[in-house]
Amino acid sequence: MSLSTTSLRSPRVVVIGAGVGGLAAAALLARQGLDVRVIERGQQPGGKLSQLAVGPSLLDAGPTVLTMRWVFDALFERLGQSLDEQLSLRPCAVLARHAWGPEERLDLLADLEASVTAMADFAGPAQGQRYLAFCERAKEIYDTLEQPFLRSQRPTPWSLAWRVGMSRLPQLARISPFRTLWQELGRYFPDPRLRQLFGRYATYCGSSPFDAPATLMLVAHVEREAVWQIEGGMHRLAQSLAALCQRQGVQISYGREAREILLRQGRVCGVALDQDAPLQADAVLFNGDVDALRQGLLGQPLRQAMGGRPLTSARRSLSAVTWHLQAEVGGFPLSHHNVFFSDPADEGYRREFADIAAGRLPAAPSVYVCAQDRTGDPMPRHSGQAERLMCLVNAPATADARPLTEEELLLCQAQMFARLTQAGLKISPSVHPLQRTSPQDFARRFPATGGALYGQASRGWRASFQRPASTTRVPGLYLAGGSVHPGPGLPMAALSGQLAAEQICAALRSTRRWQPVAMPGGMSMR
Structure with a gap:
């Protein structure tokens, strides 16, 4: 059934994958009055935000800390909840401890002045001031890109410049997209150990600091702003999001695998499962690695309609x-x-x-x-x-x-x-x-990945514009997760879910067959 079909019922959305992006989108869509069902092949929510048993103990097996908590504060607020009421979060005074040998240790600290002193003690007095200059530059890059890139639908280089505005074009030029992270770090850190320390932020996006663009310096600012631990482990976040979904009326089916995304006259119409009857859908949100679609794992008709080639190793x-x-x-x-x-x-x-x-x-x-x-x-x-x-x-x-x-x-x-x-x-x-x-x-x-944990590597200045957007060329098919814009990591995945939910609601609203539920703090429809 298509998005434009007249019906008295609420439109149906099937979300494939109970990762953070899929759960965020599902909860927001259900909050707007849609009929939402999540299909998850595993036995627990979270995707890569998972747990693993060692003897009688459970260990986090994915992300180990939370950054950009404002993303989740805003998400929970839109769902009529408070993050602090659902989870107990503790800020880290030590952002990370680094070692090169028994006597070579350096802590990055939440207290900036203390970090400056630690840098000076570790690598010489001048390095403290160089670190301050680096922090200012990293913040400038983050401030330039947060609203027009991280919080918005995927831009092109030209639309990004338009979103930033003429008055801020000098700041856009200073994000250094044409230099590698490693090259730019050399301007601030003569000590190769410190270039290692800050170069490792490229690995947060699954990339090499020798290939990744210098814009990834913004990750250093994100971590310096605050790092949080969740009492009971990071998987509690996934459990909390799943509970919020169910509170909004979302049906989550674990141990169910989507076999094919069905098309009718070129438009998504449902999802065939590994068992049971196919699910009809007015829209499908795929919260898995996009390469699974490009490789035909969700059906050859969809692969042909999607176009594009799978990623090479x-x-x-x-x-x-x-x-x-x-x-x-x-x-x-x-x-x-x-x-x-x-x-x-x-x-x-x-x-x-x-x-x-x-x-x-x-x-x-x-x-x-x-x-x-x-x-x-x-x-x-x-x-x-x-x-x-x-x-x-x-x-x-x-x-x-x-x-x-x-x-x-x-x-x-x-x-x-x-x-x-x-x-x-x-x-x-x-x-x-x-x-x-x-x-x-x-x-x-995670089928079709070859083991890759972050989708496409961030390599060169065009990488930021090459991740798929939340919308696709197939009507009714939408994307969320770490392999799509704005990128990998828990906050980015949650933002991708929000962006996809906005696009689904906008498409449904444009048919004039349905209107989103009005509520305080409701989802932005920009």
């Missing part, structure tokens, strides 16, 4: 190898958020990403460690008993072309533990076997 974002374990630790004062860098000498950091670009696991990897039982306090307390850890190494997303062998994965594990030991961290695993997740595991969970 070279254009995909990074994947990862992760290890979840319970262990007793000592020798290094872990915070919640920790990064153990490879040796920067002799272009060591560049070689790390060159290995990944060549389809190999890095020979000398940097390692991220989330100590999930610790807070982001300067001296977090812990019981001395076994605690929950997630360790992560960046990896190539080539699971469909060349899966990593068991020998390669075990070697990477040994190198990962060696890196931590070199920095002074001693880990004594508990009796419960550690749980490893490889790129091929991610590829099975």
Whole structure:
């Protein structure tokens, strides 16, 4: 049934995927009076915002902290709720702890003056002032792009300039889209360790700092603004969003897989499931990796109607190898958020990403460690008993072309533990076997990705304009999630869901067969 069909019933929207983008859109659409159903192939909400069991304990297996909380404050408010009433959030005083060796440590702190002092103590007095200049530049880039890019439908370079306005064109020129992040960091940080520290923000978008545009400096500003932990773990956010959906009347079906998005006369008309009768729909929101549509996983007719070619391995974002374990630790004062860098000498950091670009696991990897039982306090307390850890190494997303062998994965594990030991961290695993997740595991969970965790890599100035928009060339089909505009990460995925919901409501409203429900704090229809 098409969007323009006269009917007394509320229009029906089927959302494929219960990731953060899909849940945000589903709740907003139901709040406007639409009949919404979410189909999720897994057994829990959240998509990559998931949990993993190690013995009797559950560990976060995706994002480990929350940034840009204003996105979720606004979302919950639109749904008639308060984020603080639904979840207990705690700000981190230590944004991240970084180490290069037993005596080489540097904390980035929420207190700017304290971070300036720490920088000066670590890399010399002049570096504190250089860091201040970097923070100002990162904020300028963020302020320039927040409204016209992050909060708006996907722009073109020309429409972005128009949205920014003539008076702010000089600021737009200063976002440095034609320089790489690594090149621009060299202007502020002569110390290669600090270029590593701030270059790692490119990996938040699944990209290499040597390829990613300098505009990603804005990520440093986002993290410096505030980093939050959620009491009970990050998966609580997914559970809360799912509960909000159901409170709005959304029906969520877990363990159901969408087999095909059905078309009638070139327009979306429903979704065929792995079992049961097809679901009729006036609109379908796909909250999965867009490459699944380009590869025909949701039907060859849709693939032909969509057009476009699937991403090559070279254009995909990074994947990862992760290890979840319970262990007793000592020798290094872990915070919640920790990064153990490879040796920067002799272009060591560049070689790390060159290995990944060549389809190999890095020979000398940097390692991220989330100590999930610790807070982001300067001296977090812990019981001395076994605690929950997630360790992560960046990896190539080539699971469909060349899966990593068991020998390669075990070697990477040994190198990962060696890196931590070199920095002074001693880990004594508990009796419960550690749980490893490889790129091929991610590829099975997220079809058509090859294990890529962030969709398309941010490579070059055009990357920001190449992510698909929330609307498609197929009438009635919409997109949300980390592989579409405005990009990966929890806040971006939530924004993508909001943008898709706005487009769906605008399309329905234009038929004059339906009007959105009026309510205080209702969804923007710009």
